[in-house]
Each structure stands twice: as C-alpha cells, then as structure tokens.
Amino acid sequence: MGVNTFYYGEGMNEADFIATTEDERAAASTATASDDNSHRGGFRPIDPAVGDRGGPRYGEFIEQVRLFMDNVRLACPTPEMGDDLIDTLKDLNAKLASVQIDEWHTPAGTRIDLPARGNITLPPFTVDNVDKDAGAVDMTVTFTNYHLGGNNAAHGGQVAVAFDDIGGYASAVATNGICRTGYLKVDYRSVTPLNTPLKVRAWADRVDGRKAFIKGTMHDGDRLCAELDGLFIRLNPGQP
Numbered sequence: 001m002g003v004n005t006f007y008y009g010e011g012m013n014e015a016d017f018i019a020t021t022e023d024e025r026a027a028a029s030t031a032t033a034s035d036d037n038s039h040r041g042g043f044r045p046i047d048p049a050v051g052d053r054g055g056p057r058y059g060e061f062i063e064q065v066r067l068f069m070d071n072v073r074l075a076c077p078t079p080e081m082g083d084d085l086i087d088t089l090k091d092l093n094a095k096l097a098s099v100q101i102d103e104w105h106t107p108a109g110t111r112i113d114l115p116a117r118g119n120i121t122l123p124p125f126t127v128d129n130v131d132k133d134a135g136a137v138d139m140t141v142t143f144t145n146y147h148l149g150g151n152n153a154a155h156g157g158q159v160a161v162a163f164d165d166i167g168g169y170a171s172a173v174a175t176n177g178i179c180r181t182g183y184l185k186v187d188y189r190s191v192t193p194l195n196t197p198l199k200v201r202a203w204a205d206r207v208d209g210r211k212a213f214i215k216g217t218m219h220d221g222d223r224l225c226a227e228l229d230g231l232f233i234r235l236n237p238g239q240p
C-alpha cells in the first residue's frame with residue numbers, strides 16, 4: 001500500500017486530492033507567494049513531489065519545533081537567558097523569513113507522510129486506518145505540554161482542533177472531496193490527558209448530498225474523553 005493509498009483509503013479517488021496529470025502538477029508547483037492567483041477559489045491538488053519539500057530532515061525539524069513549543073509553555077527563563085533567547089530567536093526568524101512561500105507549497109500542512117501533515121498548528125496525529133466504505137478514519141493523537149489547558153489536561157479548544165481536522169478527514173473520505181466545517185459540537189466527557197496516545201475515531205453517520213454528518217470519539221484506553229458531532233459540507237468546484 002503506497003503512502004497516498006494509506007492516507008486516502010483504498011479505492012478513493014486520489015485525483016480529488018493529489019495532482020495526477022502533468023497539467024495539475026504544473027499548476028500545483030508553479031504558483032508562488034506573489035502569485036496573484038494564490039487566493040483563487042478551490043483547494044488545489046497536492047503535487048505528489050511534495051514529499052521532497054523541506055529536505056530529508058524536515059520531519060525532524062518539525063519535531064524540534066514542537067519540542068520547542070512544549071518547552072516554551074512551561075519555561076521560566078532567567079533575565080539573562082531571556083536576552084540570549086531573544087537574540088537566538090531573532091536569528092532564527094530572519095532565516096525562516098528568507099524562505100517564506102505560499103500555503104500550497106509550504107511543507108507544513110502538505111507533507112502527508114508526517115504526523116498531522118507536518119502542520120504544527122494541529123496536535124500531532126497519525127492515521128491508523130481509513131475505511132472508505134464506512135467513511136471512517138482511525139487516528140492516534142497525542143496532546144503535549146504545548147496543548148495544556150489546566151491541571152495537566154488538554155485545552156478544550158485543542159480537542160476541538162483535533163476533531164475539526166480529523167472530522168474533516170473523515171468527511172473527505174465519506175464524500176470523496178474536500179469539505180469545510182458547517183458546525184462542530186464537542187462534548188467533553190472526561191479529562192483529556194497530555195502526553196498520552198489517544199485513539200480517535202471519526203465516521204460518517206449520514207451523507208446527504210454535499211453534507212456529511214460526522215460523529216467522533218476520543219478515548220484514553222477504555223475511557224471516553226470527548227465526542228464529536230459535526231456537519232462538513234463538500235465544496236463545489238472553485239468554491240473558496
């Protein structure tokens with residue numbers, strides 16, 4: 001099973017997500033941050049060559065950034081260390097500012113081989129299974145210190161972020177197209193722990209035309225932490 005099949009599910013129409021023709025690949029790889037069309041309607045297919053972007057150690061880079069965010073969350077630097085950190089961060093920001101590109105080409109969010117597609121704004125999750133027939137996905141998500149709400153528990157908003165993306169993934173599987181969230185309801189059933197691999201399942205309870213009614217659960221072992229009830233609407237061609 002290839003990586004794309006693994007992520008998009010057996011029998012899914014990958015053409016909806018992955019550039020499969022030379023024209024699509026060219027369109028997916030030519031736009032730049034200064035491209036006037038970079039905000040044109042519709043989601044662009046991902047250039048399959050995207051796996052090379054950011055270099056062979058890009059995943060390691062993202063892991064270090066995540067660790068940095070965790071360390072910042074609970075750090076109390078001395079004034080001297082604060083001076084040093086600010087100088088170091090200025091250097092790092094200058095480096096990163098020199099390699100800014102548009103959202104369609106940045107590896108963050110398009111590296112489907114990395115946890116949460118390499119997107120640091122999402123809690124890291126990995127895909128365990130995609131069931132095209134059931135319109136269902138199984139994921140493992142781990143909230144870390146960066147996602148702290150209080151008293152060693154994940155922030156409720158971070159739980160919703162995870163459900164939004166994983167529910168969006170399930171709706172993409174169920175409708176065979178990219179969807180946007182219409183509504184997202186989260187029931188917080190018990191405390192969601194940090195630094196613990198949690199099992200998330202999201203599935204299409206019902207599909208009605210463009211509307212996918214997605215249910216979901218998040219478990220710590222046998223304990224139910226949270227439930228999702230969401231409506232995701234498949235975008236029409238060219239719809240932003």
Ligand SMILES: CCCCCCCC/C=C\CCCCCCCC(=O)SCCNC(=O)CCNC(=O)[C@H](O)C(C)(C)COP(=O)(O)OP(=O)(O)OC[C@H]1O[C@@H](n2cnc3c(N)ncnc32)[C@H](O)[C@@H]1OP(=O)(O)O
Nearest residue numbers: 017109110164165168169172179180181182183211231233
């Ligand atoms: C490039 C990388 C790609 C990677 C791909 C990897 C593959 C994996 C695939 C994927 C994983 C990624 C997953 C990401 C997931 C993230 C999702 C988000 O966070 S999206 C941001 C938050 N949401 C918004 O910003 C929406 C803002 N709202 C809108 O844009 C529109 O309102 C929209 C699109 C939701 C609907 O607008 P309309 O014009 O298209 O359609 P209308 O006619 O209004 O609604 C359609 C039907 O839905 C009902 N509806 C709409 N909203 C409703 C609501 N809130 N409650 C109840 N019904 C609602 C309507 O009543 C209508 O129903 P009737 O057809 O008449 O039966």
